[in-house]
Amino acid sequence: MNRFRNVAWSGAIVSLLAFVPAAIQAQEQGQAPQPVQASPVDFTQIVAEVSPTVVAIIAQRPQRERPMRGGAGDLPFGGAEPDAPPRTAAAQGSGFVISEEGHVVTNNHVIQEATEIEVLLADGSRVPAELIGTDPATDLAVLQVDDLTEGTSVASWGDSDALLPGAWTIAIGSPFGLGETVTVGVLSARSRDIRSGPYDEFLQTDASINQGNSGGPLFNAQGEVVGVNTAIFSPTGANVGIGFAVPSRLATLIVDQLIEDGEVRRGLLGVNLQQMTEVLAEALGLDDVQGVLVSQVVPDGPADDAGLQMGDIILQLGDQDIEMPRDLSLAVAELAPGTVAVLTILRGDEEMEVEVMIGELRPPETPDSPAEAPDDALPEGMRLGLALSPLPSAIRRELDLPGSSGAMVQDVVPGSPAQEAGIRRNDVIVEAGTQLVDGPGDISQAWSEAMAEDRPLLIRLLRGGASLFVALRP
Template sequence: MLSTGGLAPATAQEIPNDFSAIVRQKLPAVVAITTRQIIQDQTTLNDFLNPFDGGGRIQPQVREALGSGFVISPEGYIVTNNHVVADATEIHVVFSDKETAPARVVGRDPATDIAVLKVDPRPNMTATAWGDSDAMQPGAWTIAIGSPFGLGGTVTVGVLSARSRDIQAGPYDDFLQTDASINRGNSGGPLFNARGEVIGVNTAIVSPSGGSIGIGFAVPSRTARTIVDQLISTGRIERGFIGVRLQEITPSIAEALGMPGAKGALVASVEAGSPAQKAGIQAGDVITRFNDKDIQGVHDLTLAAASQKPGSKVTVTTNRGGTNQELSLTVDRRRDQEEQTGAIPSLGTEDQRLGMSLSAIPDEARQQLGLQADTTGVFVQDVAPNSLAAESGIRPGDVIVSANNRNMTQPSDVREEWAKSRQQKKPVLFRIDRQGQSLFVAVANS
């Protein structure tokens, strides 16, 4: 007889025979999303570099893409991924009964890869309900429904593999990991718990082949629900801002600061006039708690601060010279919201964005980046996933030395050249310094 090792046997309720009842209830609320992007009069890179060679023009092209989504209210609001609908010229939603409806974008948040669509309400429209992603523990059942490879209504089942995964997709990564099979076309679809509640929005996979190997990631409902509510009510996202530049604490830094461990976020600098400065936070402080939440590192503090509603009051615990102190801070609103969500602001229509967050070159980064003392340019802080910049190979840490043969000295220079190239319907040619090596990158205005 095999021993159970002291564990009580699982009940039939804990291990259901199947998930057919949940699938029958929720399948009508899950949709396939098809998009079309029409690219007209795009000039080839050869035309741009050799304008007198008489090169030909590319004929208008149509790009089609497929994703998934789910109805969140009977009014016709549908949740999906931003990368499914970004830059789409046409968007259609296909319901489980094969009926198709046109959809419009209500709002998008590239930083969390969440978007909200709207269709005309249908009679007796089935909607999903949000669940509590924070209550999910590794080993709990997960159910994914979507349209992988165009196969609508596909159901896969697995377990929650891990929580709070940072896969370097964006500044606010906090993914759920599941081994429920997720493939191309599942993006934007729901991840359900065993009660049929949405606890995540399927977004990404790790795969060397392009197919599922049992490592999928979903935006937790805690994050997605907040973003969706804001997009529906205002069409935009407001994130908290405290005004500090941070860096991770290494064991050697912790030792130099006289701290017992490497937990917390080290304040590298404080922005003048920011909430942090007004609260008394100084460079060299280590933030260890934020509103009763322990801060393990920079990522924790970034998420905690961004999730606060502007105007809210929080308590920040800092360690300065080995002494802890509690400070009261009033969270402000980000004034550079478009840059922080991966888009250069005020470059034209909302759907044509380069997708980079830019700044002057940080003095402390010059040696690390391998830059010469006389190198000038604009520092790429972040690159939005699936943006034009990302697709062209630009990376965080690159320094844009010139654009269209014009030297760049500040972020506004890049914006000006990008706007000019868009008006001329030509690619913008960047000269990049990457770890001391020079290279050219052409970004098409599509």
């Protein structure tokens, strides 16, 4: 059930606290009264309206056999007779109806590997469901029920971007198999990255979310769906007041594609990015830390075709400012392949706009790691905390490097500038101070020049097939 440590995929009702309205306080202090946002006395009417849209999901999965204790007469480990039919176990989650055609939204992990899926409607009827499509990257799935009861309610999407921390949130689902369970809390934070996937930007709520709530809706105070309850953070596996929901802004994009095409197509730019830091900015001769640094351009990719280069700094995509690599990754992923996007970049001292036709993201191929360097290589460059050797020709051919370029990192001295910059053993250094490296001597010379001028040294290296910039400060 867990996709990462201490986060359980799917929870105490928050009491309404009495307070002195700000308008009364202002009058007592002789100030002009300020408008106060009205809060609901309770959520009875909202829950009555939206509860019929919420369903339970029952997924039959192959049961993984557990080894049995050994002993005379016991079956072999595996615990199943040779000709016995495969066993299944029921997993239960939540979902909600979003169309009169019977489309139901839930989590991918609720129905993953299911051999049979049923939906338990609010009126108690249990009907089979067809899987329309899934998106494991956002943990969303869409089902379809053909035999919807006449008059079944349909949920309405709300605007998750309009929801601010402190706003009321209402979770409805089937935790631990208990159907139609309502919990209430506030939005704790937005755009949470919990490192469960590449497109994390969860809403965080303290409305109770537990096992079985997965895939259920998170409503706002107007009864609109602003999120799909997906995960909790918990040391114990039970709710501790930190739950996460996929925001409706993202969920609607994914769900619409799944309904239309059965799959999700994401945009691709074709670059590797790094966060800009003060040290990198100084090494690049920049006064401000802004944008994200292009550390590698994928050959023949959209960025390469558009003329982007290593060392470019991307400032904007369209009108959106780019402050972190994740900003650009999320923005590009939401663009349809074939879209022409405008990037504002900084190249040297010149700011320019570049048009790029967005490609289509496909499952990445895992590059081979560089081979070990020869044991008899002689270490050089220890003044900056590195033991370097010439790059073996076999590795140079594998990395498609010209001539005799490159140097292999044999060792990194603990506490040295190289270790502080994040350089690792077996990294391949290809540039130092924007100059190509033909061997360890070039790196030593560039380091000496940086020390003499009291400035950081910009290094470009290759690690696992990817290009990376680091800055070493004397």
